[in-house]
Amino acid sequence: MHHPRLTSQPLLSLSFQRRGLGGGLLALALLAGCGGGGSDAAVGTGGGATVASYALGPITGYGSIVVNGVHYNEKSARVFEDDVECGACASALKLGMVVEIQGGAVDTSTSRANAATVRFGSELKGPVSAVDTSGGLITLLDQTVAVSSSTVWDSSLTGGITKLAELLAAGPVLLEVHAQFNSATGQYLATRIELETSLSSYKLRGTVASLDTVATTFKIGNAIINYGGIPTASRPANLADGLKLRVRLATAQVNGQWVATTLSTGVRKVEDSSHAHLRGTIGTVNSPTSFTVDGITVDASNASWPDGTTGLVAGARVEVEGAMVNGVLVATKVEFDSHHSGDDDDRNKPEIDGTVSAVDTSAKTFQIEGRSETISYAGASFKDGTVAKLLVGAVVEVKARLASDGSLVAKVVEFKS
Missing domain, CATH: 2.40.50.140 (Nucleic acid-binding proteins)
Structure with missing residues (x-):
């Protein structure tokens, strides 16, 4: 059996900022790799409590939710949507949603674990302005959303992008899109798409660019967003280019600009865990052994590379296994999705x-x-x-x-x- 990979912690945006690498990293990484028996034991840090497992990736199964090949029992977990705890929303977890899971030890003989917290949230909610069926692209809130063979379409959109194009030809269409951002292409790779009948506000997660504090505007992708109506005290104190934000938008544009009603951001600390496993898109490549995946720094200096390292470029889809130590994923294995799309144990298969x-x-x-x-x-x-x-x-x-x-x-x- 090919055993899965994991990741952890709260999510305001799935690409939040991480803490730096601590001096005790090597010793902790060695401890993390020395578990025996059928499960991974939690690694102590000498400080507060540690979690045993952490996962970040799309849901690829249910019964218990399946993320990166591990079956997580979420029945007793605390579930959060956009950082708001929702006691009854475990039933809202669906195929293709990108989630963060913080949980107990993974039984490597059965690939099962208990989830303690599950966090999810879509990247975009809003109106569709264009559909390119041949290119597999959707324009939403001035962002480009790419669909693929692994995109899960809600039952109301059976027929996929062809059905979506038909609906758009007949009238306005509102969507909620769960996705992971590809910084190399500037596109959101859709993992799940749902049809909405109405929305009281729109939502966009992304990175601030072209901040103009005089005009009180910034850009996310091609969207110009005006935040002037938000009181200064309610704006992030560290608002600057490069900051990851979740933005609530009014449904009507003013002079070609989207009007922000709330701005949310946060620095998250990923708890140490002996079993960390994430699946996502490479953002920046600092060196052949140091890169980021969905905002998480990966130290692959002692990792195995079953597929080789020639595919290590921004935008590549990877799965990384290892241990979380001081906010850094100390990798033991790095694999490229492109090498495994046809595997019998492909994580995309529900x-x-x-x-x-x-x-x-x-x-x-x-x-x-x-x-x-x-x-x-x-x-x-x-x-x-x-x-x-x-x-x-x-x-x-x-x-x-x-x-x-x-x-x-x-x-x-x-x-x-």
Whole structure:
């Protein structure tokens, strides 16, 4: 079994600032790599408590949520959306949402752990202004959103970008986009897209550029944002170019500018953990062994590179395993997504556990209790039973894939009861 990789801590933006590397890093990294048995033990720092595992990446399965190949039991976790705790929103966690998980030790024999906190939040909410079906690009809030074969489309958008283009031709379209930013292309790589019927405000996460304190404007991507209506006391004290922000916007532009109603940012400390695993996009490359992934500094000086290092460039998608030490991921392994898109254990392939709540034998589809997605079983193979056993109430484990239109197609359906 290929064992997963993880990451941790609160998220105001998924690309928040990190603390620097401490003097005890090497000793802690060695301790982190010396666990025995079936789970990773937490590493002490001599100070406060440490977490045992940390994950950052898109959700690729549910039953317990699956992130970077690890099944996290989130039933008792504290769940936060945009830093606001929402007691009942564990059910809002869906395929393709990018999450941060802080949890207990990972049992490496089963790839399972208990989540203590789960944090999520979309990157954009707002109106679509253009759709390029051939290029797989969407323009939203003056930002470019790229879709791919791993983008999860909500059931209301079955048909993917083609369906979206049809809707836009018929009238205004509002979307919520979960994504990871690619600094090399200046695009948001969509991991999940949902259709919204109405929005009282819009939202954009990104990096401040072209700050003009006299005109009280700045840019995120191609969007010009006016923050003059926000009281000085409510603005970030460190507002400057390069700062990561989450911006709430009024729904109407004024003189071609978006009007900010709130600006939020924060410096996050990632807790030390013996098992850290993240999946994301390389931002800056400082050296062949030092780079950032979604704002997290990676020290790969002692890492293995199964795919080689020639793909180490800004914009490359990677998975990194290691230990979090003083806000730095001390890597033990670095892999490139581009080398593993066809692997049997590809992390993009959805894994779905649960109880069957509906079956349509004519369409050859079924649904899992508590979930809106419809799963096609046409062409699926069955384990520990036949298709005749696929009935309401059956407990199943499904290995699936995303079809080109964004729908879920079961590859293997295994009966668990």
